[in-house]
Amino acid sequence: MPAVPVPVAPSAFGMLARLGPPSPLRAFLRVTGYRIRPPQPVPHAPAVVRASAEVLARGWAEARQAATILCERRAGDLPTIVLGGFVPESTEQVFLLRGMLLRHGSVYYLNYPRRGFSVRLLCAQIDDLVEELGRRGQRPVFVSVSFGAGLLIEWLRRRREAQRPPAIAGTVMVSPVACREDIVDPSEPKPSTLLGRALKPFCVPGAGADAPAIERARSIFTKMFEAGANNRAALAGLLSASELRHLRSAVVSSLRGIDATGAIERIRALGELAHPSSWAAAGAPLCSAPSLILYAEREESVMTGSSPTRSALDRDRLALFPSSQCEVVGGGSSPVQHASLIFHYYHFLPHFEAFYRKLKPSKLVLAA
Numbered sequence: 001m002p003a004v005p006v007p008v009a010p011s012a013f014g015m016l017a018r019l020g021p022p023s024p025l026r027a028f029l030r031v032t033g034y035r036i037r038p039p040q041p042v043p044h045a046p047a048v049v050r051a052s053a054e055v056l057a058r059g060w061a062e063a064r065q066a067a068t069i070l071c072e073r074r075a076g077d078l079p080t081i082v083l084g085g086f087v088p089e090s091t092e093q094v095f096l097l098r099g100m101l102l103r104h105g106s107v108y109y110l111n112y113p114r115r116g117f118s119v120r121l122l123c124a125q126i127d128d129l130v131e132e133l134g135r136r137g138q139r140p141v142f143v144s145v146s147f148g149a150g151l152l153i154e155w156l157r158r159r160r161e162a163q164r165p166p167a168i169a170g171t172v173m174v175s176p177v178a179c180r181e182d183i184v185d186p187s188e189p190k191p192s193t194l195l196g197r198a199l200k201p202f203c204v205p206g207a208g209a210d211a212p213a214i215e216r217a218r219s220i221f222t223k224m225f226e227a228g229a230n231n232r233a234a235l236a237g238l239l240s241a242s243e244l245r246h247l248r249s250a251v252v253s254s255l256r257g258i259d260a261t262g263a264i265e266r267i268r269a270l271g272e273l274a275h276p277s278s279w280a281a282a283g284a285p286l287c288s289a290p291s292l293i294l295y296a297e298r299e300e301s302v303m304t305g306s307s308p309t310r311s312a313l314d315r316d317r318l319a320l321f322p323s324s325q326c327e328v329v330g331g332g333s334s335p336v337q338h339a340s341l342i343f344h345y346y347h348f349l350p351h352f353e354a355f356y357r358k359l360k361p362s363k364l365v366l367a368a
Helices: 012-016 024-036 050-057 098-102 119-135 147-161 194-203 211-229 241-257 260-272 276-282 308-320 345-358
Strands: 068-072 080-083 107-111 141-145 170-174 291-296 324-329
Touching (some): 050 119, 098 107, 098 345, 107 119, 119 147, 141 147, 170 345, 194 211, 291 308, 291 345, 308 324, 324 345
Parallel strands (some): 080 107, 141 170
């Protein structure tokens, strides 16, 4: 199964053996807290379905292409909406960060469908969820990872095009991927990474994404996660044994569960997103809310050196996101890999905490 924004590069599990141990007390408190109140996202029944119902009624998408929305409810006026990468699903993508996110409010996870994908329908579902939260007087924060960040930018671009700026509190974009060229450089005769070679049949226009290519990509990622999940000694400083079993089971289940149609439609969605070179053409910001863009110090293990998304954000960041900051997450002796929110949790956490501390929940004025 092709999956672009994996939380780690293909060599990441081997790299884990070189991780320095996190604070034993901090790790103990987090694991204890999760045992007392384990992650239990439950299906969210949307109270607003106007936008998504219109997309379905007009035949622009099918019900099989709808994302599943899960929620962990907490008190707090700063809810978070999570848009993960291709694998793992959003619920696992921020598994270790959820405790920090839940201190500020409820967390909504959008898990992409396994039998299809529609950018238009996903954007409509986000419209509905933001409107629902707005009716409660809340502005959400978006946490988006890799391909999920590309989808968030596309949603913001569509809102700008419709002259409907969203009522949100902020955005976090980790290792954003928003076009095919971020993963496979068309000028290279052969991709330089294993990931690129696995995905090239799906990223290059005109290439054949046939059944053998799908199974080859699925095999690569399944073996990668299976090997890593069995390396319990290397993961002991980050995850408890039960957490490791949960992560392994969830990721492998996701990889095996996405069918051929779902796999191809997810990858081809990259080609449907507006190219990063066009983002600044409108001459207006994509988002005026506070924004945090995080890159890993070793993005080259997944992203091309000529990544159009990174180039556009480097060149036009303040025009597109006027209240933004861009930071590179480093890990000292253990280089941080693309979107590695699980395995470099302790390196990403301070950046998230500092950003959320600056956000001030502002209740929307509700209509009488």
